[in-house]
Structures are given as C-alpha cells and as structure tokens.
Amino acid sequence: MPVPVTVVLLAAGRGVRMKSARPKVLHEAAGRPLIDHVVGAARAFLEGRPGSRLVVVAGAGREELVPHLARTAPEAAVVVQDPPRGTGDAVRVALPALGDAARVLVLAGDVPLLTAGTLARLEGALDADPSAGVAVLTALLPDAGSYGRVVRDGNGRFARIVEARDATPEELSLGEINSGIYVFDRAVLERGIPRLTDDNAQKEYYLTDVLGLAVADGTGVVAIPVDDPTEVLGVNSRLELSEVDSLLRRRAARAAMAAGATLIRPDTITLDAGVTFGPDAVVEPFVSITGDSSVGAGTRIGQGCVIDSSTIGASVTVRPYCVMERAVVGDGAIVGPFARLREGTDLGQGVHVGNFVETKKARLARGAKANHLTYLGDCAVGERTNVGAGVITCNYDGYGKHHTDIGAGVFVGSDVQLVAPVTIGDGAVLGAGSTITKDVPADALATSRVPQKTIEGGGAKYRERKTAAKAAGK
Numbered sequence: 001m002p003v004p005v006t007v008v009l010l011a012a013g014r015g016v017r018m019k020s021a022r023p024k025v026l027h028e029a030a031g032r033p034l035i036d037h038v039v040g041a042a043r044a045f046l047e048g049r050p051g052s053r054l055v056v057v058a059g060a061g062r063e064e065l066v067p068h069l070a071r072t073a074p075e076a077a078v079v080v081q082d083p084p085r086g087t088g089d090a091v092r093v094a095l096p097a098l099g100d101a102a103r104v105l106v107l108a109g110d111v112p113l114l115t116a117g118t119l120a121r122l123e124g125a126l127d128a129d130p131s132a133g134v135a136v137l138t139a140l141l142p143d144a145g146s147y148g149r150v151v152r153d154g155n156g157r158f159a160r161i162v163e164a165r166d167a168t169p170e171e172l173s174l175g176e177i178n179s180g181i182y183v184f185d186r187a188v189l190e191r192g193i194p195r196l197t198d199d200n201a202q203k204e205y206y207l208t209d210v211l212g213l214a215v216a217d218g219t220g221v222v223a224i225p226v227d228d229p230t231e232v233l234g235v236n237s238r239l240e241l242s243e244v245d246s247l248l249r250r251r252a253a254r255a256a257m258a259a260g261a262t263l264i265r266p267d268t269i270t271l272d273a274g275v276t277f278g279p280d281a282v283v284e285p286f287v288s289i290t291g292d293s294s295v296g297a298g299t300r301i302g303q304g305c306v307i308d309s310s311t312i313g314a315s316v317t318v319r320p321y322c323v324m325e326r327a328v329v330g331d332g333a334i335v336g337p338f339a340r341l342r343e344g345t346d347l348g349q350g351v352h353v354g355n356f357v358e359t360k361k362a363r364l365a366r367g368a369k370a371n372h373l374t375y376l377g378d379c380a381v382g383e384r385t386n387v388g389a390g391v392i393t394c395n396y397d398g399y400g401k402h403h404t405d406i407g408a409g410v411f412v413g414s415d416v417q418l419v420a421p422v423t424i425g426d427g428a429v430l431g432a433g434s435t436i437t438k439d440v441p442a443d444a445l446a447t448s449r450v451p452q453k454t455i456e457g458g459g460a461k462y463r464e465r466k467t468a469a470k471a472a473g474k
C-alpha cells in the first residue's frame with residue numbers, strides 16, 4: 001500500500017516578468033491555465049493513495065486564484081503567503097496544512113509539462129535509498145541560465161544547491177540545475193524550515209537550503225536528472241509561455257496520433273491539451289480544435305475548421321472552413337463547407353447542414369437537412385425534415401428571443417421566414433417564399449405569397465421601350 005503524500009504547490013510568487021495584472025499560474029498554455037496542468041499531474045500521481053492531499057500556497061492575485069481553484073480543484077486546501085519571502089517561507093506557511101502524511105511533494109505552479117510518471121520516478125529514487133530523506137529532480141541543461149545549480153562533492157554525491165545570484169563563477173559553470181521539484185520525508189522539512197535564514201543575495205528564505213541542512217545533519221539527498229529536460233521548464237516570461245504552449249500542443253498532437261488519428265501537416269494544426277480522438281479520425285491542415293472537444297472514430301475534419309468545446313460523433317464529415325462552438329454533432333452527420341454551428345447546436349444522427357448555414361440553440365433530429373444559406377436559431381427541427389435554401393427563423397423581435405418548433409417530415413420551401421414563436425406540425429408543407437406567422441397543423445400546406453401576375457408579350461414590350469429610350473439619349 002503506497003503511503004499518503006501531501007503535495008504542496010507553490011503559487012505565491014509575483015511573476016513580475018510576465019508584466020501582467022493576472023497571477024502567473026492563471027496564464028494559459030494549450031488552452032488551460034498553467035496551474036491546471038500541474039494539478040492534473042499531481043492528481044494522477046496521488047491516484048489510488050488514500051489519505052493524500054493537495055495544498056496550494058497562494059499570494060498576490062489570490063482573489064483570482066482562489067475562485068479558480070474552487071471550480072477546478074475543489075479538493076485543494078489553500079494557504080496564503082503574503083508577502084512572498086521565498087520558497088522556504090512558502091513551505092513554512094503550508095506546514096500546518098500538511099495533514100497526517102509523512103511524505104511531502106513540493107512542486108511549482110508554473111511547470112506545466114511535468115508528468116506524473118516523472119514524479120513517481122522521483123519518489124522511487126527516495127524509496128530506493130534507505131539513508132535518504134529528500135529526493136530532488138534535476139536537469140542537465142546546455143544553458144543553465146538563472147536556475148539554481150546542483151553542487152556535488154568529490155564522490156559525485158549531492159552537497160547543496162546554490163542560487164545563480166549567490167553562486168561563484170565556478171559554481172555558475174555547473175550544468176546540472178535544480179528543477180524546484182522535491183519529495184521530502186516530512187521530518188526533514190520540519191527540522192529544516194525553522195532554521196532557514198534570509199542571508200543571501202535576494203534576502204529570501206530558500207527552500208533549497210533545507211537540502212544543504214539535511215546533508216549537514218547526515219541525512220542523504222538523492223538528486224536525479226529528469227529524462228526529458230523540457231518537463232521541468234518553468235514559465236517566467238511571455239516568451240517562455242509561448243515555448244511551453246508549443247511543446248504542450250505538440251504533445252497533444254502526439255497523443256492524437258497515438259489514439260489512431262491522422263493529422264495532415266500537424267505543424268499547422270492547433271490542439272488544446274485534452275482534446276480526444278477516435279481511431280481513423282482525420283484532421284486536415286490549418287484546423288484548430290480547442291477546449292473540451294472530442295472527435296469520434298472515422299470522422300474527417302476539413303481544412304481550416306475552428307472547433308471549440310464541441311462533441312463530434314463517429315463517421316462525421318466536417319467539410320472545410322466550418323466554425324463550431326459548444327456544438328454536438330451526431331454520428332454520420334455532414335457539415336459545411338462554411339457552416340457555423342454556435343452554442344447549443346445539437347445535430348442528430350445523419351443530419352446535413354450545408355454551406356452558409358448558421359445554427360444557434362438549434363436541435364435538428366436524425367436525418368434533418370438544411371443545406372444552403374439558412375439561419376436556424378432557438379428552434380427544434382424534426383426527423384427527416386427538409387429546410388430549403390434561404391430559410392430564416394425570425395427568433396428575435398428586438399426585445400426577446402422566441403422559439404420555433406418544426407415537426408418531423410416537414411418540407412420548408414426556400415426563402416421561408418418563420419416568425420417565432422411558431423409551431424409547424426408533422427408532415428406540413430410550407431410554400432417557398434412564405435412568411436409564416438401562425439401555427440401550421442400537421443399535414444397542412446401553408447403559403448403566404450402574393451399571387452403571380454403574368455402579362456403576355458410584356459417582356460418584349462419592356463425591351464422595346466428601353467432600347468428606344470437609350471437611342472434617344474435619355
């Protein structure tokens with residue numbers, strides 16, 4: 001039985017280099033706030049470990065962060081560190097919230113590529129060394145930049161971490177950096193934290209000093225390099241945000257392909273983290289699929305589509321340049337090209353929605369068709385009903401929205417306007433060009449157009465008149 005762990009997620013830093021009014025961890029990469037990615041990794045790591053908990057250290061910007069966590073990570077306990085006086089001070093604030101766990105995992109809220117597998121490997125390194133009380137995840141980087149450096153002794157054993165701003169030139173040249181991710185035996189933290197001082201270049205309480213203190217106390221520290229150094233990339237600036245965003249989207253593309261989807265020219269395709277695909281789905285170039293979207297097996301998404309928070313079934317054809325937002329598309333449907341499915345669109349199995357059709361809060365039942373130049377808003381369309389070209393539901397009267405209910409097997413002629421609220425019974429036929437303002441019962445025929453007038457020879461006379469006028473220079 002794995003022991004319970006408390007995860008402490010540090011998110012109280014100011015994030016000054018983002019130059020932003022929002023807390024850094026709420027900036028988005030691959031469509032989700034940075035902290036959501038980290039919470040996802042923490043959750044996956046804690047799965048199946050009863051008694052574990054998640055503590056988030058919040059600081060400046062907590063007015064935004066706390067409600068966000070209440071929505072997305074209600075299991076998290078939030079503690080406040082204000083002002084931020086260093087990572088060691090942040091963990092000190094979290095100590096009373098640790099619960100019963102004998103083990104503590106410390107993470108930062110701005111490392112969105114981190115995976116649960118790596119956390120498990122880090123903990124495994126601690127378990128494997130009975131003399132060790134801390135495991136720290138490191139990375140070997142060609143350019144160690146402003147990261148803290150790992151200093152090892154003559155035998156290659158971990159000695160301490162030195163922050164870049166406190167390091168000697170010799171220490172600065174070390175290529176192994178501290179990722180800021182650690183697994184602690186709780187006792188080591190509780191012994192070390194109260195002994196920290198702010199006697200350093202930043203006048204901060206450094207969590208990293210707890211590791212040096214552990215070594216001085218004779219407790220071993222294991223430092224293991226991460227397999228893929230991109231996993232520990234932190235975000236401190238907009239440039240770094242764009243870099244982790246690209247990496248996360250590439251990871252989403254790889255996951256799509258691993259699930260059996262074909263991505264044509266994947267570098268041109270934008271996927272948010274968490275978008276799912278069934279086998280044999282095909283995504284053409286320059287498509288964007290974001291939010292909580294899913295694409296079913298055998299479905300093809302045509303070039304240039306922009307799809308957000310939508311559920312697309314199996315064997316669907318979405319032709320090029322469609323825009324969808326919070327829509328549901330049933331199996332076997334055919335959509336587009338150039339269709340716009342807005343929020344609350346629900347297309348049943350085998351529905352056809354063609355070019356220049358806009359739908360909003362529209363439920364089209366199985367087999368219904370609206371193939372050309374149509375607006376369907378606040379309406380229900382029954383099974384097998386055919387909606388002709390240019391049909392409009394007049395759902396808005398300048399004050400409120402009204403509903404249109406069209407039954408099954410209805411034929412709506414071209415250029416019909418349905419002035420809502422209005423109900424059309426099953427099997428009714430609405431003549432082309434009609435303005436329908438009153439309910440139509442089942443199987444009725446309704447038209448509302450002006451009777452046609454035909455003048456024999458009138459066309460020829462019209463041309464004569466016009467030709468003569470032109471010749472006279474009029």
Ligand code: UD1
Pocket residue numbers: 010011012013014057081083084085086087088089090107108109110146147148149161162163177178179180205206207208234
């Ligand atoms: C820290 C490490 C450094 C490591 C780097 C990895 C220390 C002293 N240094 O650097 O060795 O290479 O992480 O990214 O720990 N935070 C708080 N309260 C604070 C300060 C920070 O909650 O008072 C949070 C931040 O929000 C962030 C995390 O801690 O999530 C790391 O802080 P940051 O300032 O980015 O790291 P450094 O101190 O630069």
Ligand code: CA
Pocket residue numbers: none
């Ligand atoms: Ca800092």
